[in-house]
Amino acid sequence: MKRVQDFRVKHYRRLNSDNYILTLSSDSDVEIVKPGNFAEIKIPDTPDVFLRRPISILDVDHNANTISFYIKAVGKGTRKLGTLAINSVVNIVYPLGNSFTINKQKNVLLVGGGSGIAPFILLANKLKNENTAITFLIGARSKGDVFLTDEFSKYGNVLITTEDGSFGEKGLVTQHSVFTDSFNFDHIYTCGPDPMMKAVAKIANKKYINCEASLENMMACGIGACLCCVTPTIAGNKCVCTEGPVFNTKELKW
Amino acid sequence: MVNLEVNIAGIILKNPVTTASGTFGFGEEFADFIDISKLGAIFVKGITLHNREGNDYPRMAETASGMLNAVGLQNKGIDYFINTIYPSIKNLGTEIIPNINGSVVEEYIEVAEKLNDVDGINALELNISCPNVKEGGMAFGVNCPAAIAVTSAVREVFHKPIIVKLSPNVTDITEIAKVVEGAGADAVSLVNTFLGMAIDANTKKPILSTVTGGLSGPAIKPIALRMVWQVYNAVKIPVVGIGGIMNATDAIEFMLAGATAIQVGTANFIDPQVSVKIIEGIEDYCQKNGISNASDLVGGLIL
Numbered sequence: 001m002k003r004v005q006d007f008r009v010k011h012y013r014r015l016n017s018d019n020y021i022l023t024l025s026s027d028s029d030v031e032i033v034k035p036g037n038f039a040e041i042k043i044p045d046t047p048d049v050f051l052r053r054p055i056s057i058l059d060v061d062h063n064a065n066t067i068s069f070y071i072k073a074v075g076k077g078t079r080k081l082g083t084l085a086i087n088s089v090v091n092i093v094y095p096l097g098n099s100f101t102i103n104k105q106k107n108v109l110l111v112g113g114g115s116g117i118a119p120f121i122l123l124a125n126k127l128k129n130e131n132t133a134i135t136f137l138i139g140a141r142s143k144g145d146v147f148l149t150d151e152f153s154k155y156g157n158v159l160i161t162t163e164d165g166s167f168g169e170k171g172l173v174t175q176h177s178v179f180t181d182s183f184n185f186d187h188i189y190t191c192g193p194d195p196m197m198k199a200v201a202k203i204a205n206k207k208y209i210n211c212e213a214s215l216e217n218m219m220a221c222g223i224g225a226c227l228c229c230v231t232p233t234i235a236g237n238k239c240v241c242t243e244g245p246v247f248n249t250k251e252l253k254w
Numbered sequence: 255m256v257n258l259e260v261n262i263a264g265i266i267l268k269n270p271v272t273t274a275s276g277t278f279g280f281g282e283e284f285a286d287f288i289d290i291s292k293l294g295a296i297f298v299k300g301i302t303l304h305n306r307e308g309n310d311y312p313r314m315a316e317t318a319s320g321m322l323n324a325v326g327l328q329n330k331g332i333d334y335f336i337n338t339i340y341p342s343i344k345n346l347g348t349e350i351i352p353n354i355n356g357s358v359v360e361e362y363i364e365v366a367e368k369l370n371d372v373d374g375i376n377a378l379e380l381n382i383s384c385p386n387v388k389e390g391g392m393a394f395g396v397n398c399p400a401a402i403a404v405t406s407a408v409r410e411v412f413h414k415p416i417i418v419k420l421s422p423n424v425t426d427i428t429e430i431a432k433v434v435e436g437a438g439a440d441a442v443s444l445v446n447t448f449l450g451m452a453i454d455a456n457t458k459k460p461i462l463s464t465v466t467g468g469l470s471g472p473a474i475k476p477i478a479l480r481m482v483w484q485v486y487n488a489v490k491i492p493v494v495g496i497g498g499i500m501n502a503t504d505a506i507e508f509m510l511a512g513a514t515a516i517q518v519g520t521a522n523f524i525d526p527q528v529s530v531k532i533i534e535g536i537e538d539y540c541q542k543n544g545i546s547n548a549s550d551l552v553g554g555l556i557l
């Protein structure tokens with residue numbers, strides 16, 4: 001069930017100057033969340049940030065009553081979230097949105113870039129329970145922008161591309177050698193910047209592979225009330241916050 | 255015990271707190287967060303005769319203490335509302351008030367006619383103030399002859415109370431309020447959003463796909479409050495106050511300015527539980543101030 005809940009800042013893990021993992025804890029139970037779900041976070045004490053900010057749920061711990069987020073500071077809200085005092089209160093509305101399809105796939109590819117890697121931990125966790133073989137393909141500008149690879153390697157093979165060639169293969173994710181004719185993935189999940197997801201979807205389409213993308217449209221409410229977050233699909237405009245954020249790319253008008 | 259009931263054109267609302275069209279979906283979206291049956295009424299998302307896809311994305315821009323939207327009345331049309339949506343929301347335990355829209359007068363008439371026979375629908379809100387559609391919409395709300403034409407046409411076919419929703423994008427809102435009163439409106443609701451604009455200085459492009467959009471939220475509250483007060487003093491029909499209401503104090507201010515009921519809009523996005531908190535806050539205020547009927551607040555401004 002969707003819920004409005006107060007948490008407290010428990011811990012920050014700084015990945016670099018702009019990227020961090022924020023862990024919040026609560027006195028009460030944390031809701032069950034599914035891979036792909038997100039939260040609408042109220043940015044505390046920041047009057048110039050009026051609306052909540054949508055952030056994917058990185059992980060939850062039902063024993064410790066914690067929930068965590070991987071955040072890339074890009075503006076006033078995401079910067080402020082990185083500077084709160086330990087124990088300060090953060091109000092979130094969650095779990096929101098649909099989730100990735102998990103359907104006894106044998107061999108899957110998870111392609112992420114930027115903050116789009118956040119839903120992959122919960123996703124990989126679920127896939128592992130289904131004995132699915134997982135390959136991660138993470139794209140970044142340069143070596144210093146590649147995060148969470150230690151976590152991912154617990155679940156599968158991790159491939160990297162960087163635009164400057166400082167880590168992994170040089171180029172964009174879609175230029176990686178994994179995309180050769182011989183590859184045999186039966187499902188691709190992708191989350192990150194739109195151009196990246198579109199390029200991945202194109203490859204998937206060409207090879208008749210099911211592909212799901214998690215979109216990051218701007219949102220006002222996150223609960224399907226305002227219709228601000230829509231994306232065009234073959235069945236008309238759909239709400240990214242309730243009918244998404246995960247879409248089969250065949251549905252999207254890309 | 256405080257009696258929170260208010261009377262809008264013969265319809266008794268259990269309290270003055272309602273939710274604004276386009277900010278509360280069809281109500282069900284909030285069922286996980288609040289007891290919907292506590293609300294005075296729900297003004298549901300704007301409805302047109304036919305399916306409308308609305309405007310292109312991006313449809314939203316955050317602003318100082320508010321937001322711009324350019325949704326453009328995305329909805330599946332009146333038949334879908336009556337046959338599919340209404341049956342699932344009519345038992346939410348609160349008054350459901352459709353918000354109707356059209357690009358020509360005939361469209362408003364057809365929608366109103368269809369709603370006339372729907373059991374349980376006791377009123378409609380006639381939106382003549384949507385700034386986000388190319389044809390019709392706000393055009394009906396910013397000049398007197400057009401406002402008269404659409405109001406009297408709907409009056410002829412709809413036999414229950416009509417609440418006309420006014421645009422603030424006019425020189426003198428009392429003029430429009432007076433002519434729609436004359437044309438048969440049973441109440442007025444105000445304000446809809448203010449026409450605004452946002453630009454991304456980095457790309458030199460507008461943020462909204464439609465270039466301009468409607469401004470809502472606390473940024474508009476003082477202007478909305480002034481307009482409610484002016485209209486309250488200009489007409490005899492009840493006024494529903496809207497614009498930047500974030501808490502019970504804001505709601506009480508609108509009632510003191512002359513609003514019989516209020517609509518909570520953008521605040522629902524920030525706190526999906528805010529509407530119920532406002533009801534509790536009004537009750538608290540009345541109790542503390544020895545007011546036994548919330549309706550006694552209406553127009554209680556001391557000059």
Ligand SMILES: Cc1cc2nc3c(=O)[nH]c(=O)nc-3n(C[C@H](O)[C@H](O)[C@H](O)COP(=O)(O)OP(=O)(O)OC[C@H]3O[C@@H](n4cnc5c(N)ncnc54)[C@H](O)[C@@H]3O)c2cc1C
Pocket residue numbers: 038049053054055056057069070071072073074075076077078079115116118119215216217218219245
């Ligand atoms: C479903 C969903 C899940 C997301 N998950 C994560 C996540 O796990 N981690 C994470 O760091 N970010 C995530 N985002 C993106 C995040 O919501 C935005 O980065 C954030 O809202 C920006 O807020 P701000 O106040 O920091 O930026 P602002 O000051 O509002 O804007 C700064 C810049 O960021 C851009 N921006 C604003 N909103 C968005 C947006 N929704 N998407 C992309 N760019 C935006 C603006 O165009 C502007 O250029 C997610 C977005 C969605 C919709």
Ligand SMILES: Cc1cc2nc3c(=O)[nH]c(=O)nc-3n(C[C@H](O)[C@H](O)[C@H](O)COP(=O)(O)O)c2cc1C
Pocket residue numbers: 226227228274275276277299300301323325327353381384419445446447469470471472474496497498499517518519520521
């Ligand atoms: C996203 C959004 C969609 C809206 N859609 C409608 C609509 O369909 N019909 C209508 O009459 N008003 C619509 N409005 C206007 C609101 O009902 C209300 O008049 C306005 O937002 C001012 O109130 P607020 O400041 O409390 O939000 C919309 C407002 C927003 C923010």
Ligand code: FES
Pocket residue numbers: 218219220221222223224225226227228229230239240241242
């Ligand atoms: S953000 Fe409001 S409907 Fe999706």
